[in-house]
Amino acid sequence: MRQNPARRTALLDAAVEVLAREGSRGLTLRAVDTEAQVPKGTTTNYFAHRAELLAQVMTRIQERLTPDEGQLAATMQEKPSAELTATLLKQLHQRMRADRSSWLALMELRLEATRRPELHAELTRFFTAQLDGNIAFHLDSGLPGDRITVVLLYLAMLGLIIDDLTVPDLLAPYPIDQLIEEMTRRLLPSAQ
Structure with a gap:
């Protein structure tokens, strides 16, 4: 998995926006790539699967709302x-x-x-x-x-x-x- 913290944060922020706009069914790794305006497959390089992305989204939301x-x-x-x-x-x-x-x-x-x-x-x-x-x-x-x-x-x-x-x-x-x-x-x- 990639370790660029700024890119990981940008992907998590994109995931938050997709969740808020499209709901959980709309949250795919590809949708996060599109929202973050990164090449296809970038999110997959940072998160092994959707469940891992969801778990880290919770932490990112906590950071944003603190x-x-x-x-x-x-x-x-x-x-x-x-x-x-x-x-x-x-x-x-x-x-x-x-x-x-x-x-x-x-x-x-x-x-x-x-x-x-x-x-x-x-x-x-x-x-x-x-x-x-x-x-x-x-x-x-x-x-x-x-x-x-x-x-x-x-x-x-x-x-x-x-x-x-x-x-x-x-x-x-x-x-x-x-x-x-x-x-x-x-x-x-x-x-x-």
Whole structure:
């Protein structure tokens, strides 16, 4: 397998775009070559098969959606509070809107995982690590609430993001930032 990191990243980014636009059935090694505008067979030189590509796409999406360290550090200068939690959730939502393709690709992977046990196991590990990381960050930062609170915030934000990215007219009458503020106020014990 080839080891050019920049080319591998470009191929993974192309795979994210294909997944978001065409769905999992449209994701072929040849489609990635076309999207990345590389010679046919290039993706095959980097990924032995589609399953390997899918596994690495999850990691690439995580990289793309991870908050900027400088912005996060600046945000975390504030005192832990419900308001800070709402700010973090608003920033999460902004990242999702800014990289809509990554979120749509993740949703496609979720659907594909219902049909492929090996992907289901991999995706379960991936999302478990993500959720555990979010819980640890929240608790270690001294933000209000416990593990269950973080899971409830995760579930509420997941629903909000899915609707906002797939059927935005549904939430159009409700300002997203206000929904996030109200959700945070209602879910966090110190905000009541």
